[in-house]
Amino acid sequence: MSRIHVRTTINGDAVEYLCEAGQSLLDVLRDDLGLTGTKEGCGTGDCGACSVLLDGRLVCSCLVLAAEADQRSVETVEGLADGDRLHPLQQKFLDHAALQCGICTPGFLVAARALLEKNPTPSETDVRYWLAGNLCRCTGYDKIVAAVMDAAAQMRKG
Amino acid sequence: MVQVRLWGSLREATGGRDVVEVNASDFKGVLRELEANYPGLKDRIERGVSLAIDGVIYREAWFQPVRPDSEVVLMPLMVGG
Amino acid sequence: MALDDRKRAFKVVGTRVPRPDGIDKVTGRALYGADMSAPGMLHGAILRSPHAHARIRAIDTSRAEALPGVKAVVTSADFCRAKHSFNQDALDHCMAREKALYDGHAVAAVAATSKSAARAALELIAVEYEVLPHVTEIEDALKPDAPVVQEDRRARNAPEGTHPNVTHVVSFGHGDLEAGFARADRVIERSFRTAATHQGYIEPHACLASVTPDGRGELWCCTQGHYYVRELCADFLGMDTSQLRVTASEIGGGFGGKTTVTIEPVALALSRKAGRPVKLVMSRDEVFRASGPTVSSWSDIKIGMTRDGRITAAQAMLRYQGGAFPCGTVELGAMSAFAAYDLEAVRADGINVMTNRPRQAAYRAPGAPMAIYAVESTVDELCQELGLDPLEVRLKNAARKGTKSAYGPTFDDIGLVATLEAAKAHPHYAAPLCPNQGRGLSCGFWFNFGGNTCVTLNLDADGTVGVTEGNPDIGGSRASISMMAAEELGIPYDKVRTIVADTASLGFNDVTDGSRVTFAVGLATIEAARDMIRKMCARVAKIWDIDEEAVIWEDGCARPAGPNAGDFEPMSIAEIAAIANKTGGPIAGHHEVNADGAGVSFGVHLVDVEVDPETGHTKILRYTVFQDAGKAVHPDYVEGQMQGGAVQGIGWALNEEYIYGEDGRLQNPGFLDYRIPVASDLPKIDTVILEIPNPGHPYGVRGVGETSIVPPLAALSNAVARAIGARLHELPMSPPRILQALKG
């Protein structure tokens, strides 16, 4: 089977890879590029654990073919912090105990980042609906919503 | 002698009684005597049981003392989620 | 180890410190089951039965083996017989032997050089099935002509004529029921049904196995109990336990569903046959079809009450199905059904029935939610009929210290009355409601366990402390264990680091279950810290040349016990550590225990709902959880347990269910149609933590992990009943069912 050559940008770095036509972006990130921060919870776009930004747009990487990422930019949870400085969302997730097992956390962080870039002043209802595609089974969402609201407030202050 | 309360479905092994008396001074002794006096209980005990002694549930504590006035209740082995 | 007599002023316990695994988890660095790889690693895949019940006549793997890239194919023939029948059931669930017992039952597995080659190979395995009649529902499995799921598994104490699918017959209770019911002003009998649900952890089961020809093995997996995984896998592969080292990965949720094995023995068998490491990861579809959901239930409840709200007698008949294997969960259901009540006459009977469904696994307070749902719904209906306040009725009948519990033992200090009083005093209970809205209340209960636990504390040369424990951390337990070690040693939290050891590095530990970890591992950690303190005091006694008894430990320092002991400057833990090698060598504390005295846990939930009378849609308006934590070590994570359990219960009450078709196949093996609550479904989940100290723990800690899933089922059902003026007796309360109930 001939493989497809893809040139892309991941978390700001130029990356090239070869992929099978049917391979998902998620599989390439995890299996071939070692970026295992992006998680697979369902493989069918129902849980949001594999959330990444594709050309700045929030998507499930399990529902993107690796071949589609050619000449596009991909941002994952690994690109959220600025060196050793955590993104405000990351810090607020820690401060608010917004994670228990943590498997859904990367997806929530990437999705919440996309929200706050689009809407810096979301209501709690906005947050809950925007994040409805991210399943969490541990927390009941309460502390996640609180963390996102608090991060938004802090980011508005700059 | 110690009075041991059994749960209902074990009664057929004890001739219908739900409280039996055994001569024992610890957890292991209670089980040993129950098996000896009521062979019908042996299989259930081997599959795993707990003992509640004065309100505290013990799972496998052989040497936990039992006094003649202790409240002793035989229970299924506990599992959780 | 009993509650410390001295009144404690906690310095670390009860604060909200950062968790040690936090940064790894928000940066994507934490390694879960599927995140580990090995050089030369193969990818595994499992072939599963499309039939609910079928005899396996033959399996031809030759074409799959011939496919380029395929390095091993295994079937049940590649495993040993297990030592005990319970273990054999666990193995048979991982790989079918003579019969495929449910849709999705594993029948063969392959390991290949790529995922796509492994998947392609599965299609080349030819299985010759003889399809047999199947049964997936309790009622059907009890009919005289129902297919027998497995022969020779009927309960030994079952009466003559009992169906061979009945594997357990249990009974609990005391007192004279007949007399009790005769004293009642009102007696009602109701039947209830609950659907099977799934724990719904977001991380599918995943592992990486490596077995070498000399009989040694390494296994990396997401599990709640890696020691138990080791025990089972070694048994199934004929390995010495000591030669198999199991390392628990970070775990992406378990809730009881990862307390046994699903794919781990298969990965080891593949690796042994292929001579290479094998990674095996379940798809979500496989998780739903072939891991371990809960029991479904069909229960009858009969309760008698006086006009003023005193329960005179209570009786339950519980029928659970736990899949294609014997399942003892109904015992726990029968024991917990009436645990919240102080009853003179009570009886709870139960049976377990086999069906062609996957083997049940524990799910948070296994067996209790469905039983207590039925009881709490019936009590609520009596309150409605007799015009009584449901909270006052619970208070009037509440179990308390000295109550002879419905399952036998007499309760010591328990928190139910205090929890109910807290709910009564809370503004939520008195808040006004609008039309189509209703308020529901339910109590919940769980036993909590202790169990086998081993903990080591190591004093490092700079005076900081490493804690080594053996229970996978599913909700922040490394933080709470570090906190208890710091508290006991009198040092700051950030001077302690707790890790979860692999099976070769620490003695045996029971599975992370039964809400046991903060209680039992905490208890062992405190004792191990005391062991280390004794050793440190002994060293200091030598240095000062005084008796060991003359040295005491206070605020992280060794001090002379009093003026008579001598005049010495206190020695800090860092000072002691710095010279440990000169005073006798390294210093460690250790403790091993089979902990008892976990202490039961009660909770009360209040919920307000609004039901759309035209569509049957239920909206949750307000939710408050009241629960006794004994002592909340890390309040954030106690609240998290209360909120998370409540939301799982909400899902159970409203939308979650295993749906089987006529063909015996699971219709909804995905998160699209197995509908767990999403963020927008929910309001804020308020929490009120009560602290009624557990006499069985030095700090008074009780487990908090499980009780919270119990009350939502009846609380929601009671709220809906009051909102629509009609009662449903079946979960989930899906909109079609609510609309049907509204029509009468």
Next chain:
Amino acid sequence: MQFAAPRSASEAAALLQAEPGDARVLAGGSDLLVQMKSGALRPDLLVDIKRIPGLDAITAEDGGFRLGAAVPGARLGEHAGVRALWPGVVEAVELIGSTQVQGRATVAGNLCNASPAADAVPALVAADAVARVFGPRGERDCPVSDIPVGPGRNSLAKGEFVASILLPARPKRAADAYLRFIPRTEMDIAVASAGVSLVLDEDGRCTRARIALGAVGPKVLLAEEAAHCLIGTKLEDAALAAMAEACSALASPIDDKRGTVAFRKQVVGVLAKRAAKIAQDRAGGTK
């Protein structure tokens, strides 16, 4: 399986035409990739149309808007012009899947996937939208209601694909709305749904109505009799009740894991009634 990302519509049509096996158009992929994962589909060729110039654009046309086939739902929601003109279509599209799915799923894909429960389709049918089909023999226009023919089946010929969808212009005092029923608040497939488009006169009387129902038949149903109940009325209770009843009568749903026949028949009428009220309000008919 092969993957191709052609740079022109003709190239895409030629690839789709030339493939002897199963060739599939990849736009957002949110249905296609799920079906491939489950094994329900095993295409031999995927043709990614997102790199064809123009297909990712929303353009004004004759007072309406033309939506390129590669425009994801999220882009539609961000377009103030479309929101103002066809709010019901936008709200329908925004209900497809999660935020993540919104970043990928397209209106054209939702139409061509031909699920009877597709959220966009009742709104598009109520809006009288027109699909522009590109194929080996060039372009043709086709009412959106003629694209799906049954569950999972569409009317496109070999080599054809939907290149864009035209949302037409509309008179003053006109608006649309879409509602669906799901058990949760997000993430579910519609159990029943209704799209309603109304035109009112100066007095607020309904002069034109189109009502389309989802998930209550093998494809989206155009409820003409129900719509007729509203003509000449100000959507008084009696008119709405008659309309809802006509919707329920028309519905021919199935029992499945998502809902029962009785439930769907009743609820589809409720949704149509509520959507009509919203559309009326948006059209200024309640002021």
